[in-house]
Amino acid sequence: MTTITGDQALVKRINTSLILDTIRRHAPISRASVSELTGLNKATVSNLVQELLNNHLVQESGPGASSGGRKPRLLLFNGQAGYAIGLELRVQQMTAVLTDLAGRIVAEDECPLEQHDTDSVTAGMVAIVRRLMQLAPQSPHGIVGIGAGVPGMVDGSGTVLFAPNLGWEMVPLSQLLEEELGLPVTIDNEANAGAQGELRFGAGRDASHLLYISAGSGIGSGIIINGELYKGARGYAGESGHMTIESEGRSCSCGNRGCWELYASEKSYDNEEFALPSKRTSELISYARQGHEGTIRHFYKLGHYLGVGITNLVNGFNPQSVIIGGPLSDARAWLEDTMQQVVAQRTLPYHRERMEIRFAELGSRSTVIGAAYSAISQFLGPVRVSMPMN
Amino acid sequence: MTTITGDQALVKRINTSLILDTIRRHAPISRASVSELTGLNKATVSNLVQELLNNHLVQESGPGASSGGRKPRLLLFNGQAGYAIGLELRVQQMTAVLTDLAGRIVAEDECPLEQHDTDSVTAGMVAIVRRLMQLAPQSPHGIVGIGAGVPGMVDGSGTVLFAPNLGWEMVPLSQLLEEELGLPVTIDNEANAGAQGELRFGAGRDASHLLYISAGSGIGSGIIINGELYKGARGYAGESGHMTIESEGRSCSCGNRGCWELYASEKSYDNEEFALPSKRTSELISYARQGHEGTIRHFYKLGHYLGVGITNLVNGFNPQSVIIGGPLSDARAWLEDTMQQVVAQRTLPYHRERMEIRFAELGSRSTVIGAAYSAISQFLGPVRVSMPMN
DNA sequence: ACAACTTTGTTTAACCAATAGACAAAGTTG
DNA sequence: CAACTTTGTCTATTGGTTAAACAAAGTTGT
Numbered sequence: 144m145t146t147i148t149g150d151q152a153l154v155k156r157i158n159t160s161l162i163l164d165t166i167r168r169h170a171p172i173s174r175a176s177v178s179e180l181t182g183l184n185k186a187t188v189s190n191l192v193q194e195l196l197n198n199h200l201v202q203e204s205g206p207g208a209s210s211g212g213r214k215p216r217l218l219l220f221n222g223q224a225g226y227a228i229g230l231e232l233r234v235q236q237m238t239a240v241l242t243d244l245a246g247r248i249v250a251e252d253e254c255p256l257e258q259h260d261t262d263s264v265t266a267g268m269v270a271i272v273r274r275l276m277q278l279a280p281q282s283p284h285g286i287v288g289i290g291a292g293v294p295g296m297v298d299g300s301g302t303v304l305f306a307p308n309l310g311w312e313m314v315p316l317s318q319l320l321e322e323e324l325g326l327p328v329t330i331d332n333e334a335n336a337g338a339q340g341e342l343r344f345g346a347g348r349d350a351s352h353l354l355y356i357s358a359g360s361g362i363g364s365g366i367i368i369n370g371e372l373y374k375g376a377r378g379y380a381g382e383s384g385h386m387t388i389e390s391e392g393r394s395c396s397c398g399n400r401g402c403w404e405l406y407a408s409e410k411s412y413d414n415e416e417f418a419l420p421s422k423r424t425s426e427l428i429s430y431a432r433q434g435h436e437g438t439i440r441h442f443y444k445l446g447h448y449l450g451v452g453i454t455n456l457v458n459g460f461n462p463q464s465v466i467i468g469g470p471l472s473d474a475r476a477w478l479e480d481t482m483q484q485v486v487a488q489r490t491l492p493y494h495r496e497r498m499e500i501r502f503a504e505l506g507s508r509s510t511v512i513g514a515a516y517s518a519i520s521q522f523l524g525p526v527r528v529s530m531p532m533n
Numbered sequence: 534m535t536t537i538t539g540d541q542a543l544v545k546r547i548n549t550s551l552i553l554d555t556i557r558r559h560a561p562i563s564r565a566s567v568s569e570l571t572g573l574n575k576a577t578v579s580n581l582v583q584e585l586l587n588n589h590l591v592q593e594s595g596p597g598a599s600s601g602g603r604k605p606r607l608l609l610f611n612g613q614a615g616y617a618i619g620l621e622l623r624v625q626q627m628t629a630v631l632t633d634l635a636g637r638i639v640a641e642d643e644c645p646l647e648q649h650d651t652d653s654v655t656a657g658m659v660a661i662v663r664r665l666m667q668l669a670p671q672s673p674h675g676i677v678g679i680g681a682g683v684p685g686m687v688d689g690s691g692t693v694l695f696a697p698n699l700g701w702e703m704v705p706l707s708q709l710l711e712e713e714l715g716l717p718v719t720i721d722n723e724a725n726a727g728a729q730g731e732l733r734f735g736a737g738r739d740a741s742h743l744l745y746i747s748a749g750s751g752i753g754s755g756i757i758i759n760g761e762l763y764k765g766a767r768g769y770a771g772e773s774g775h776m777t778i779e780s781e782g783r784s785c786s787c788g789n790r791g792c793w794e795l796y797a798s799e800k801s802y803d804n805e806e807f808a809l810p811s812k813r814t815s816e817l818i819s820y821a822r823q824g825h826e827g828t829i830r831h832f833y834k835l836g837h838y839l840g841v842g843i844t845n846l847v848n849g850f851n852p853q854s855v856i857i858g859g860p861l862s863d864a865r866a867w868l869e870d871t872m873q874q875v876v877a878q879r880t881l882p883y884h885r886e887r888m889e890i891r892f893a894e895l896g897s898r899s900t901v902i903g904a905a906y907s908a909i910s911q912f913l914g915p916v917r918v919s920m921p922m923n
Numbered sequence: 924a925c926a927a928c929t930t931t932g933t934t935t936a937a938c939c940a941a942t943a944g945a946c947a948a949a950g951t952t953g
Numbered sequence: 954c955a956a957c958t959t960t961g962t963c964t965a966t967t968g969g970t971t972a973a974a975c976a977a978a979g980t981t982g983t
Contacts, residue, residue: 150941151969154544158970175931184971189932206978212930213978296883305883368763385881386845390778390838399844399879448780454789455776455845489789491775493686493695540970541940548941565960574942579961596949602959603949 158183159191160524163200166220167245171204173215192218199224199283200244200523222247225284225522228275229515230268230291231333232256234308234360237267240508241275242515244287244523246344248508250278259309265316269323288327288518289320292336292510294363301330307396308360329517333357333510334469335372337503338365340513341466345504354462355509356383356453358471359424362404366460384408388451406448408471411441424470431477442477449478450485457490457498468503468510475502548573549581550914553590556610557635561594563605582608589614589673590634590913612637615674615912618665619905620658620681621723622646624698624750627657630898631665632905634677634913636734638898640668649699655706659713678717678908679710682726682900684753691720697786698750719907723747723900725762727858727893728755730903735894736856744852745899746773746843748861749814752794756850774798778841796838798861801831814860821867832867839868840875847880847888858893858900865892 158181165177172180178188195201202221206214222245230239234256241250252271256264268291276286293316295306301317303309317328331339338347338355347353347367355365362384366373384404385397392401393414404410412422419441420430430438453465471478483500490498503509548571555567562570568578585591592611596604612635620629628643642661646654658681666676683706685696691707693699707718721729728737728745737743737757745755752774756763774794775787782791783804794800802812809831810820820828843855861868869892876890893899 150544151541151967153547154540154940154969157543173931178932185932186934186972187970190970209979210930211980212928213932213980215931368758373758373763383849385848387841387879388777388780390841397881399848399881451777451780456849458775458789459773459846459849489777491787491789541938544940544969563960568961575961576943576963577941579963580940599950600959601951602957603951603961605960 155191156524158187159195162188162191163195163220163523166195166201166218170219171207171217173207173217175215177218220245223280223282225282225287226279227287227515227518227522228272228289229336229511229513229518230272230289231336231510231514232264232268232291232293232309233333234259234294237264237271238507238511239271239275240511240515241278242512242519244519246512246516246519248512249280250275259311261311261314261319264309265319265323268320272320272324284522286326287522288329289324290329290331290336290514290516290518290521291316291320292331292333292514294333294361297330297332301328303330327518327521329514329521331372331514331517332363332365334363335365336511336513336517337363337468337509338367338466338513339372339516340505340509340511341468341503342367342370342513343516344512345509346466346501347464350463352460352462354453354456354460354465355503356449356456356465356467357469357510358408358449358467359469360409362408362452363469364456367462383452383456386452386455388448388455403448403452407445407452411445411448424474428474431474439477442474443481445471445474446478446481447485450482450489453482453500454486454489457486457494461494461498463498465498465500466503467500468505470507472502472506545581546914548577549585552578552581553585553610553913556585556591556608560609561597561607563597563607565605567608610635613670613672615672615677616669617677617905617908617912618662618679619726619901619903619908620662620679621726621900621904622654622658622681622683622699623723624649624684627654627661628897628901629661629665630901630905631668632902632909634909636902636906636909638902639670640665649701651701651704651709654699655709655713658710662710662714674912676716677912678719679714680719680721680726680904680906680908680911681706681710682721682723682904684723684751687720687722691718693720717908717911719904719911721762721904721907722753722755724753724859725755726901726903726907727753727899728757728856728903729762729906730895730899730901731856731858731893732757732760732903733906734902735899736891737854740853742850742852744843744846744850744855745893746839746846746855746857747859747900748798748839748857749859750799752798752842753859754846756852773842773846776842776845778838778845793838793842797835797842801835801838814864818864821864829867832864833871835861835864836868836871837875840872840879843872843890844876844879847876847884851884851888853888855888855890856893857890858895860897862892862896 161181165180174188174192178185200221202219204217204219207217222243225244228241237256238253240248242248252275293303294308296304298304303311303314303316305312317330320328334357337357341347341355351370353367357363364383385399385402387401388403389401393405394400395402395405412419421427427438505512551571555570564578564582568575590611592609594607594609597607612633615634618631625646627646630638631640632638642665683693684698686694688694693701693704693706695702707720710718724747727747731737731745741760743757747753754773775789775792777791778793779791783795784790785792785795802809811817817828895902
């Protein structure tokens with residue numbers, strides 16, 4: 144049993160993490176302000192800030208303006224103290240970014256993915272990571288870790304339990320990569336990573352409860368509760384795509400009927416009575432731009448069904464914001480109106496009032512950035528203390 | 534800003550809470566075993582146990598069997614060190630229990646509810662609480678608090694945001710009761726309290742991720758994540774009853790269409806082409822027992838729709854167990870088979886494999902016991918420390 | 924220009940909880 | 954009955970936070 148017990152080291156970790164977080168959020172900030180904001184004693188803040196300065200995680204940026212007394216010595220989070228790599232595994236492509244500890248993208252890379260056997264994929268991942276590592280500037284902590292987002296269910300140990308689109312089952316991905324790279328690796332579901340990305344760096348920065356919808360070849364969702372990603376009992380709880388919205392609808396490959404993603408993802412392209420001019424989202428968007436009626440009508444319909452599913456999730460989760468990402472978010476122009484209408488018509492008033500639906504700010508990069516953030520977060524080692532009300 | 538900072542008091546609270554929890558779960562247990570189980574030093578355990586003994590929250594029960602050395606001095610959690618009261622507010626009735634700190638019911642009471650204005654209801658609640666307080670045995674801590682479960686949305690401060698069946702909006706219930714009673718009051722949604730009850734004392738004792746469905750005049754759900762109740766952004770996230778299962782289904786009073794509870798709660802009684810012989814669940818159960826075909830067919834259908842909605846929640850939440858409670862659970866005999874069939878046919882294999890669906894063990898008492906537990910838990914003051922993976 | 928006040932950050936001594944290890948207490952076993 | 958075991962307490966130490974004093978570096982009013 145590895146319960147967390149209380150001792151002084153824990154106290155120090157909690158407080159250091161609290162201070163670092165405060166500096167990250169309010170920089171530039173003085174020690175005195177940190178002390179006020181956190182409630183910690185000035186001496187404690189001074190001591191722990193000194194350690195953070197020694198670690199190069201924090202820097203002094205010179206004196207600030209006086210407010211009637213001694214000038215403050217302002218502190219900054221040093222995003223360049225280390226770097227992380229974020230990966231996204233899609234069915235036909237692999238993308239990766241090198242970011243600093245503040246999540247700023249320093250370099251990007253991608254490569255096509257043709258074979259899906261474990262060996263080729265991990266070899267490809269290792270190669271792309273090595274290429275990006277070369278590009279990392281010198282820094283005190285170097286590459287602090289790798290994060291990857293994959294289209295499937297993942298458990299807490301970094302094993303991909305099930306990824307139907309890759310044909311994977313029980314692949315110990317983080318172990319494979321760690322052995323090869325000698326760095327800490329975190330694995331997340333693609334939608335969960337996207338949710339993290341938008342939460343920290345994108346459209347969800349001010350929310351602590353948000354729902355991220357990744358619409359592409361299927362539909363995934365990432366759920367942020369209280370500023371943290373929620374993962375289900377067995378490591379994955381976002382299979383919203385297989386939520387029934389028509390109880391006697393079409394059969395789905397998952398065994399259920401009337402699944403949401405049959406109507407509101409790229410899977411709907413196979414579902415049309417009137418044949419569409421293409422089955423690729425990017426091409427359909429071109430057709431829509433040229434005014435192709437069938438395509439536009441299909442997007443409207445898709446927007447409608449997106450709204451139906453979002454309504455369900457909103458009524459169940461009561462998020463502050465819903466963020467729509469993934470490839471289909473590029474068709475925003477034709478999806479948004481019908482979707483917003485459906486949601487406005489159908490959500491409970493109490494949910495609707497203070498909730499808003501937005502599109503991903505990071506575009507196609509939500510997932511890679513979120514994955515990198517996972518690695519960064521693991522390195523910075525946040526500890527949270529809570530007193531549940533129940 | 535009231536962030537939790539680390540100091541020695543926190544450390545002590547964490548460890549005391551950890552020790553008390555260990556004793557509650559493993560009693561009778563020696564100090565040495567507590568030390569081993571928690572990882573805390575023997576001296577620490579001895580000291581904190583001494584304080585718990587002084588508080589009367591723990592008792593020594595005499596020597597245990599030796600395993601080759603000095604006999605251990607066994608410790609017990611003293612459930613009789615104090616008492617709590619749990620309340621459930623239904624539309625036509627109010628029920629309450631007096632429990633000890635271990636959640637054992639000492640006394641029960643109920644009274645009909647005719648008027649729903651705030652004053653009458655709070656007066657009734659105060660009266661029933663006072664009656665039960667009289668029945669509480671003498672104890673070191675006396676009545677440590679009151680917990681109440683209400684059919685509506687509740688925020689963290691104990692305000693009922695919205696309770697359509699009572700016609701309530703923004704009622705500061707916990708404040709009203711605290712002023713009158715001079716005791717700490719916690720307010721929960723009825724389904725959330727039921728989930729707590731079953732988690733701690735009922736069918737969910739071994740699960741840390743569970744979904745509780747309360748089927749009655751509507752459908753509510755309580756979600757336990759990682760052993761803790763999940764509440765949404767504005768204090769309530771279990772409006773599953775208003776999840777669409779037929780995107781073009783009947784209109785619901787909530788504004789949406791095809792809501793689950795139109796098909797799988799007592800609301801479905803108004804929904805039949807063939808008139809049912811009654812609109813009360815208890816009477817319909819009698820008819821079903823006597824073999825009334827229309828009623829039985831209706832229950833089968835209701836079981837089917839229960840299964841449809843449960844499938845959605847299971848695919849979204851991935852719980853270890855689903856527990857069905859509320860008045861409709863009394864019709865288990867006619868609901869269970871069709872419901873189980875639908876779920877088995879429709880859930881994702883990965884979710885289905887290790888998940889089971891059960892009926893509430895505490896029967897109609899899930900909610901009152903859960904509400905009492907809230908009050909107890911508040912009093913015992915658990916603190917949780919977590920290191921999220923992201 | 925200068926005394927009085929403010930604000931920032933550090934130093935000091937005290938406090939307190941956990942801990943390792945010694946020790947005392949109370950067993951069992953050959 | 955001596956040697957060993959297990960349980961629980963005692964003691965000195967460690968290492969963190971803290972309040973309060975203090976030092977440093979400003980501003981402001983006359």
